[in-house]
Amino acid sequence: xxxxxxxxxxxxxxxxxxxxxxxxxxxxxxxxxxxxxxxxxxxxxxxxxxxxxxxxxxxxxxxxxxxxxxxxxxxxxxxxxxxxxxxxxxxx
Numbered sequence: 354x355x356x357x358x359x360x361x362x363x364x365x366x367x368x369x370x371x372x373x374x375x376x377x378x379x380x381x382x383x384x385x386x387x388x389x390x391x392x393x394x395x396x397x398x399x400x401x402x403x404x405x406x407x408x409x410x411x412x413x414x415x416x417x418x419x420x421x422x423x424x425x426x427x428x429x430x431x432x433x434x435x436x437x438x439x440x441x442x443x444x445x
């Protein structure tokens with residue numbers, strides 16, 4: 354029974370463009386952007402309650418690396434024991 358998911362992916366391009374893409378993608382995916390801190394490379398995002406979950410909290414870390422820009426997403430339930438695949442869907 355999963356209550357959270359975690360994944361890191363590497364994207365090409367400059368840090369600023371990838372960070373902005375993360376912030377712009379969340380509302381398109383139906384998520385709400387909360388706190389944004391470009392200097393720390395951190396974005397907090399939430400999802401609303403659905404018939405399957407009480408919603409999820411996502412912490413996104415963006416940091417430059419030698420191979421591009423690493424984006425790490427941690428998605429966890431706000432409440433509950435089973436995520437019904439929502440956390441992996443949020444990451445994708």
